[in-house]
Structure formats: structure tokens, C-alpha cells
Amino acid sequence: MSDASSSFDLPAHVPGERVVHFDFYNDQRLQGDIHDGLMALRAEAPGMFWTPANGGHWVILDPNTISTILRTPKLFSSRQLQIPPRPDAPVMIPESLDPPEHLLYRRLMMSWFEPRQIAHLKSRVEHWTRHFIAKIKDRGECEFVADVASRIPVAVFMEFVGFPLDRHEDFRGLIDGLFRSNAPEESQIYAMKIMGELQTLITARMEKREDDLLSRLIDADFEGRNLTFEELMSIGFLLFLAGLDTVTNAMSFGTRHLAQDPEFQARLRAQPEHAGEAAEELLRRYTFPNLPRQVAQDTELEGVALKAGDMVLCVIAMAGLDETLNPNAMEVRLDREKRHHFAFGYGGHTCLGRHLAKMELEAFYRHWLAEIPAFRIDPSRPVGGVRGGAVMGLSSLHPSWS
Numbered sequence: 001m002s003d004a005s006s007s008f009d010l011p012a013h014v015p016g017e018r019v020v021h022f023d024f025y026n027d028q029r030l031q032g033d034i035h036d037g038l039m040a041l042r043a044e045a046p047g048m049f050w051t052p053a054n055g056g057h058w059v060i061l062d063p064n065t066i067s068t069i070l071r072t073p074k075l076f077s078s079r080q081l082q083i084p085p086r087p088d089a090p091v092m093i094p095e096s097l098d099p100p101e102h103l104l105y106r107r108l109m110m111s112w113f114e115p116r117q118i119a120h121l122k123s124r125v126e127h128w129t130r131h132f133i134a135k136i137k138d139r140g141e142c143e144f145v146a147d148v149a150s151r152i153p154v155a156v157f158m159e160f161v162g163f164p165l166d167r168h169e170d171f172r173g174l175i176d177g178l179f180r181s182n183a184p185e186e187s188q189i190y191a192m193k194i195m196g197e198l199q200t201l202i203t204a205r206m207e208k209r210e211d212d213l214l215s216r217l218i219d220a221d222f223e224g225r226n227l228t229f230e231e232l233m234s235i236g237f238l239l240f241l242a243g244l245d246t247v248t249n250a251m252s253f254g255t256r257h258l259a260q261d262p263e264f265q266a267r268l269r270a271q272p273e274h275a276g277e278a279a280e281e282l283l284r285r286y287t288f289p290n291l292p293r294q295v296a297q298d299t300e301l302e303g304v305a306l307k308a309g310d311m312v313l314c315v316i317a318m319a320g321l322d323e324t325l326n327p328n329a330m331e332v333r334l335d336r337e338k339r340h341h342f343a344f345g346y347g348g349h350t351c352l353g354r355h356l357a358k359m360e361l362e363a364f365y366r367h368w369l370a371e372i373p374a375f376r377i378d379p380s381r382p383v384g385g386v387r388g389g390a391v392m393g394l395s396s397l398h399p400s401w402s
Helices: 034-044 063-070 101-110 115-137 144-149 152-161 165-180 184-207 213-219 229-243 246-260 262-270 272-285 354-371
Strands: 048-051 057-060 291-295 299-301 304-306 311-314 375-377 399-401
Touching: 057 063, 063 291, 063 299, 063 311, 115 144, 115 152, 115 354, 144 152, 144 246, 152 165, 152 213, 152 229, 152 246, 152 354, 165 184, 165 229, 184 213, 184 229, 213 229, 246 262, 246 272, 246 354, 246 375, 262 272, 262 354, 272 354
Parallel strands: 057 311
Antiparallel strands: 048 057, 291 311, 299 304, 375 399
């Protein structure tokens, strides 16, 4: 913990004993293994603390406090999801809305992401999974993030939504740049580039419909009317960010674990019918999003005064790593009776795409272990870097096999 007399202006309502220096974009604790770093932070910091980094904000590590925040939108608003706050940040419908407005849009979106509505995507998930694994199978090694993890789920999602597959590299570059940046000017540049791409795509689809989600959104009946162009852009921005990055990170963290845990890898290889359970367990162990909220009105939490406008960062990985919720939480096990985690969020903003994500991860682990022999991290290749921020991830991963 830091001394409250350090060289920054401590807000009057922040107790000095609650101050810990932590930069969730670039903190040194996160530069090796992100989740080990979070556990080290938890060992030295209270479950709720204030950091002067990134304009100053609260950081929540305690799962019970996180659940309180995420299920109380009246006090903890989703209307500002950037730390530091950016009043000019693009709105992401429905993610950056609060009730009751949020629920209206969420009901519209849910109709396309429920299990029965995405069942037809299973054949495409299987196709793209086999396709990209086949491309690297005989090489004996790969750069997993670039060759596999950023390919399979992104191809599935781009095809589903109606994004052009030949723009994969461009779109991934924009996403990575946006999530890496904690400088408002730089992140605004990436956001505007994404919005420009979306404007072109939506305009083209308004002129000519296809069999994709963009076309369905354009023709949707929303409260007795069509969505406006601005609403389509806002929903498109959320789809762009969520669909082109999240499952990539889940696959990368999960595959790194398999490479480092030969016993678990062998067990899952022998029991492919448990691929779905393995996907859930790996999501629990390696949850990677961080969820910002803004205090909507003066309140008190855990005996600490919070002021309207304060930013709060919920480190939701800590639920999966909590020993009370998940005994022996650092271990990856298939025989857990229950798995408690917030990998898909919690409360009214639980991830709309969670069923598709689970479908993709189950198919990936099943096919990868059927096609790729025993693999490990290639010791001759450089250790890949990590990305902090709102969506944490691995920048590269080098498995090899023979």
C-alpha cells in the first residue's frame, strides 16, 4: 500500500489506508502471468481500494462486493465504461445503458443469441475449427494467437454478423490497438476508425440485405419502429469489440494451460466428451475481462464513502480465483461439483454471446486435442507478452508438437 502523502491529489473522501498503486493497463504485477499477478495484488491489497493511476479510481477485488455493484445499476451505472472517463466515447447499445432502457434493447438482441437461435451456427463452428487447425497441423508448431485463436471465433462471428472475412487482419489490428490504449487521444483514434468501418458496412447492408445479423437488425421491429442509423452504429460497435476479441483470449489462456499441464491435457485428450466442462473450468480459472462502472450517486460501500462520478473497476477474475467460492481455486479440475465465476459478467449485463462462446470453445478443445498430438510451450521461442486493460489477453503463444 502507498502512503497517502505521495505525489498525487487524494480525494477527500478516500481513506489513506485504502490507497494502492495499480495500473490495470500496464501494472508490473501483470507482466508475467496475469492471474498470478492478480493473486499477488489480492494478497497485499484490501478487497476494495483506490488507485491514483489513470485519473484515479476504485478497484474491487472482493467477489461479494463485485456482485453487489453489478446487480445495482441504480447506484453503479454502465453509461461510462472507460477509465479514465471519456465523455466522447462511442455508446455501445445495450452494454452502456442502464435500466429500463437497457432491457428494451437487450430483449431485442437476445432473440438472436439464445441457444435455439444459434444452433444453425454449429456446422459453421465445426467447419472453421477444422479448417484452421488443418492449416497448422503438419507444421509441428504455430503462433497460436495469430494462427488459430484469432481465426476460428473471428471467422464464425464475422460470417454471422456480416463483416467481410477478407478484412480480418485490419479489424483485429483496430481491436488490439483500442484495448491496449489507456491514452484518451489514442483510443479515440481507434474508436473513430472502427466507427468509420461500421458506417461503410451498415450503409452497404441498408442498400442490399444479406443473410446475416446486420440485415436482421436493419429490418428489426424495435418498439414499433426500425432502429435508427445511430442505434445500428452503436450496436455494431459493441458487436465489433465483443465478437472479434473475447473468445480469442479464452482460447489462448486455455491452450496455454493445456500446454503447461500435460496431465490435464492427457486426461482431456482421453475424455473428449468432457470438452465442454473443460472449457467452463478454464474460463473460471482464467477469466480475463475487467468491468468498469461509474458511481451514479453518493453512496457507501463496505463502509467506504463513494462520490457520484467516481469510477469503479470490477476485477471479475477474482470470483473464479476465490477459495471460498472455488476450493483449490488455482487448480484446473474437471471434477468440481460447482464452478463459481463471472467470466460472462453478472447481473443484467451478462454476456449475450455466452452460448456461442461455449459452443466455439467446446468444439475447439475437442478438435484440437483430436488433431494435435501432445504439445508444450516451445522453449526456443520468446515468451509472449500480455495485454492489460478492460479485456486482458496474451499477445502471442508458441506451442509445438511432434
